[in-house]
Amino acid sequence: MANYLKLYPIPEDYRFHRGGQISQGLLAYETWGTLNEDQSNALLILTGLSADSHAARHGEHDTAGWWDYMIGPGKAIDTDQWFVICASSLGSCKGSTGPCSPNPKTGQPYRFDFPDLCLEDIANTSVLLCQSLGIEQLQAVIGPSMGGMSALALILNHKNYTRHLVHIASGMASPPFSTAIRSLQREAILKDENFNQGYYSATNWPEEGMKFARKIGMLSYRSAKEWNDRFPRSLKKVPQHPFGIEFPVESYLEHHANQFIHKFDPISYLYLSRAMDWFNGHQYGTPRGANPLNDISLHSALVVGAETDLLFPVDLQRELHHLLLDSGVDSELIVTDSIQGHDAFLVDQQTFSQLVGDYLSASAV
The missing domain is CATH 3.40.50.1820 (Alpha/Beta hydrolase fold, catalytic domain)
Structure with a gap:
């Protein structure tokens, strides 16, 4: 490339x-x-x-x-x-x-x-x-x-x-719904303690904020109809800790969020997200x-x-x-x-x- x-x-x-x-x-x-x-x-x-x-x-x-x-x-x-x-x-x-x-x-x-x-x-x-x-x-x-x-x-x-x-x-x-989604994504990033008003680093990356932002986004990218077809209702596994991941759809969100965390810069995400809403x-x-x-x-x-x-x-x-x-x-x-x-x-x-x-x-x- x-x-x-x-x-x-x-x-x-x-x-x-x-x-x-x-x-x-x-x-x-x-x-x-x-x-x-x-x-x-x-x-x-x-x-x-x-x-x-x-x-x-x-x-x-x-x-x-x-x-x-x-x-x-x-x-x-x-x-x-x-x-x-x-x-x-x-x-x-x-x-x-x-x-x-x-x-x-x-x-x-x-x-x-x-x-x-x-x-x-x-x-x-x-x-x-x-x-x-x-x-x-x-x-x-x-x-x-x-x-x-x-x-x-x-x-x-x-x-x-x-x-x-x-x-x-x-x-x-x-539309207001889409702006609300992006507003929550921005809030998740901004409130991550590692975001540090934009002064984060590769070793102190706002991972949790980026992860939650991605998960929120994934809820709006696909449809409930598709998810009904893709994810069975049965439990996937016994969670490793109380309220841990146990449903297939939770594993799906976790997987995609972990893939995204370090692939995009948090402040760039904020700027582009806001530009869409503006x-x-x-x-x-x-x-x-x-x-x-x-x-x-x-x-x-x-x-x-x-x-x-x-x-x-x-x-x-x-x-x-x-x-x-x-x-x-x-x-x-x-x-x-x-x-x-x-x-x-x-x-x-x-x-x-x-x-x-x-x-x-x-x-x-």
């Missing part, structure tokens, strides 16, 4: 959406396929909160990416046809500059000195990256989950920069209450949701679909019956490959 990872230097004069700036900022990104002569085959993928630039493998000896089934030669996002760009979000801990990165002025991590991060910043720096590659306009921007909100931030702030949109499991703003696509409507998408120039859009998604319920996708139609965009809404909840776009390979592949093929005509 290291051979394919590239670094884009963010311009020194870049100003964050809520104010502030950083020096010597970088975006870590990867590309697949070949940009054609008129730069008309570029697709930008904007990621979910914890995903990175490695969306797919680059060859048989490379490690699998987080969307490996979707991207590659002959796949739904066919890299024989499309030039695909995916960056680790600004603010993350996956190679791009974020609050855990060294501040060039001090040599120490920014921690809470990092500027307030918004999804608009992720969108704006992604556009700057694409422009640095010579891309004057994208064929499509594709965003699942947080990436769907970042894609809307891009469209609302760069109205002519993409011809098409693939918006998956997301919405114009976070985003409000409705505020772009002028005058107040007007359709915020009225003056965008999309040719078409595909809006996809899952009936079992708790985190971004299908009402959000229906709302976006109608806003797009009202603004004159040729929008198609598809609500799947996938039982995997919010994570369906990661695991229901057949359904989502078909939807994305068919849409991109039609958009190329």
Whole structure:
């Protein structure tokens, strides 16, 4: 993977959406396929909160990416046809500059000195990256989950920069239930004694806070219907201590939480989580209450949701679909019956490959 990872230097004069700036900022990104002569085959993928630039493998000896089934030669996002760009979000801990990165002025991590991060910043720096590659306009921007909100931030702030949109499991703003979930995750991290106001270390890591944050998240990523099918009601084992793990679903949560603890930086998690809750696509409507998408120039859009998604319920996708139609965009809404909840776009390979592949093929005509 290291051979394919590239670094884009963010311009020194870049100003964050809520104010502030950083020096010597970088975006870590990867590309697949070949940009054609008129730069008309570029697709930008904007990621979910914890995903990175490695969306797919680059060859048989490379490690699998987080969307490996979707991207590659002959796949739904066919890299024989499309030039695909995916960056680790600004603010993350996956190679791009974020609050855990060294501040060039001090040599120490920014921690809470990092500027307030918004999804608009992720969108704006992604556009700057694409422009640095010579891309004057994208064929499509594709965003699942947080990436769907970042894609809307891009469209609302760069109205002519993409011809098409693939918006998956997301919405114009976070609903109260989702904000409540993320608020509890942030609280779990902040209250871990090892968090120490951001001055933690590898040897004093806020493990419990990160573990509980992940477990809370897992409750919202999948559906109760799927869990009914996967986990038997019978006890798994005799717990090692009173009220210890004894049900299969508890083991599932414990396993995934332990895998995640050291894979993501706690302050980056806080910043990105808050950025999701801050985003409000409705505020772009002028005058107040007007359709915020009225003056965008999309040719078409595909809006996809899952009936079992708790985190971004299908009402959000229906709302976006109608806003797009009202603004004159040729929008198609598809609500799947996938039982995997919010994570369906990661695991229901057949359904989502078909939807994305068919849409991109039609958009190329």
